Amino acid sequence: MIIHNTLGQRDEVFKEINKNRINIFVCGPTVQDDFHIGHARTNIFFDVIVKFLRARGYSVFYLQNITDIDDKIIRRAKDENKSPGEIAEYYYNEYLRLMNILRVNSVTYYARATLYIKEIISQIRRMINKGYAYETSDGVYFNVRKFKDYGKLSNQNLNEIIENARGVINEDKKHPEDFALWKKMKPGEPYWESPWGKGRPGWHIEDTAITETFFGYEYDIHGGGSDLIFPHHEAEIAQMRSISNRKYLARYWIHTGMVNVNKEKMSKSLKNYIKIKDILKDYSPEVLRFALINSNYNTSIEYSLELMNQSRESVDKINTIYNKLKSINSDNGSFDINYDAYINSFNNIMENNFDTRRLITELLEFVGVLNKNYENISYNTAQKALKILDYLNSFLDILYGSKKINTDIIDSLILIRNELRKNKFYDLSDLIRKSLQDAGIYIEDNGDKTIWYAKD
RNA sequence: GGAUAGGUGGCAGAGAGGUCAUGCGUGGGACUGCAGAUCCCAUUUACUUGGGUUCAAAUCCCAACCUAUCCUCCA
Structure with missing residues (x-):
């Protein structure tokens, strides 16, 4: 490593x-x-x-x-x-x-x-x-x-440090670059007892x-x-x-690295900081995690709405294929994936200075491969792919949590909806789709087959 | 002034001597009752500037310019 x-x-x-x-x-x-x-x-x-x-x-x-x-x-x-x-x-x-x-x-x-x-x-x-x-009179340095x-x-x-030191100097502090270990109490301040009198670290x-x-x-x-x-x-x-x-x-x-806004470091004094609690009103924790690890950790990130929106698209994409893989239950499909090769490759990327950005690039490519071959994935292959995604998620934590869902009820709603569609009662079938979506259940019609998945 | 990290296509961002990463955006197409998701094609001569090394340079060398961070509290 x-x-x-x-x-x-x-x-x-x-x-x-x-x-x-x-x-x-x-x-x-x-x-x-x-x-x-x-x-x-x-x-x-x-x-x-x-x-x-x-x-x-x-x-x-x-x-x-x-x-x-x-x-x-x-x-x-x-x-x-x-x-x-x-x-x-x-x-x-x-x-x-x-x-x-x-x-x-x-x-x-x-x-x-x-x-x-x-x-x-x-x-x-x-x-x-x-x-x-x-x-000194006011502390220990x-x-x-x-x-x-x-x-x-x-x-x-x-x-150079000594030359450039801008530290506060006071009477008996020896050099401006010296830093405080203990600060003696001033009136009204909280304190702890110490060999140098009341004060704080x-x-x-x-x-x-x-x-x-x-x-x-x-x-x-x-x-x-x-x-x-x-x-x-x-x-x-x-x-x-x-x-x-x-x-x-x-x-x-x-x-x-720092997070920048308009090319400047996010900081209190510039009043350009975005509070976590505020951003969580518009974006999920998973999206924020993704946005912040989709870069080299030691470079600065330029915060923008575009960054957040792109991150949301990518996170949705990963979650969508994850959920779609879960709905595969057929034994048909010749597409296969090499589980060990993927895991090794992902581990190698992380072991090379925790290159989370490259890891995400490769993850999205993996998602692309799965999408391309989606029609040709069997239950066994899907399970392997899910295991890989679960492994990555064990440290990335970018998959939306899955809710407890009564799958029988959804299956029967879809059955009814498809009967309605067959008879061209599209208003009603769309209503079912819409109301399921409001409940976080997304439906996709692929020819005669309808799949569904949950999204937070 | 010193230290650190950089300057790559509309944007974001890999690459580290010779095969045009990738994502987003944009345009077109396929699929669909519509939608969604997904796929396909296009957007192909991008690398701060000036010198140099080399058959060949974003990639190496020299110089300059520019940006951010730290040098006071800061994740």
Whole structure:
């Protein structure tokens, strides 16, 4: 399996630390506001690859943090006259709700930052003891200049980082590029007790505290949006490695590209973001998943209505053939497919840096082959094709869920409808078709044979 | 200014020295009572610019231009 590793910027053969086990950590959101398509992209992508890795036999521990304390949460709480805890709780639940709808259900454990204060303090203390961190009047900071590999992930050298640093400088903070590990409480802010007085953790420290708790010093894969490479992931590496003295925090770093609107990154400040909950009013979760994985994960996606509409057509197409295959019950038909060849080919594509776009291209070609030969497919072949589609769906999750349907009733309605058609009572036959369609049952007349399938 | 990723037909997007990917859109056709779904044909000399290497270059080299992202919080 090949993974493009941000660390080193090259394709590498994947080798797990412990045989057949993979520990993966992906940066989760700050639970402070509604979630947008950018969040969806990253989470759907990692959902797909974790499901794929599991399908390939790996035991995967997928860990994600939830930032439930941070400046923005505090500000938001003030604006809305609520407590930061209330804001965090609300958006945390909203996040889980949306992820569930989007079928992002591969995460083994969501770790909330505020539940790991003890571990955070322990890490900061070790950094201070080793001389990597120092206390000031308003917090504890990491001394970036002490960690020589700072900048290695984002391929910048330390001197340039120091030159370009735009970080906030205050009185006794040593350098602008130093980042906060602990922020001392200001009046009215939430706090936890620490050796440095009341306060709260900085942003970067929660992730290493959480990953150390579950995975130890090192783990296999770290993921996140590409906007987190610097400084967030750089900071994580500096923190953990300064404590562990190891060569790595994570062996492989995978970063997802941004979702753009009008060629600009979707972001709060530009007010150009599309909320997940809004897009779900017009498009199904399956269509959104498809739209977001139908591209190379590390390039940016241009969001547009056209993208969504095209995705819907493709998803419909895949679902239609899937449902039509299910209705095949004849033994006639000479067309055959090579199950193993297809599965191997699809696996190879995924194992080449999770090339979901190419996978979808091949999947649509497979659908095309099935359509071309549809009249010539026997029950056995149909079952093989369905098995292939089910396999792909086990990690793509783009097939509409099938409802519980009383097939006998539909069959008899179709029988009646065909009698009406034979006698040219088209108004009535069309009415039956229309009302079935309203109930999500689609009918197709192919000569003397009528097939039906359900669609959400 | 530095780092990263790019600039391919109406649009989206593969390809990485020589056989015009593919999808969408558009036009036409087949099938159908109509519809739907599906299929077939057409839309064939696209690769930012300027140099160079080569028998041959989107593809390699050099230069330039342009775009996005990061360098402050961000998935």
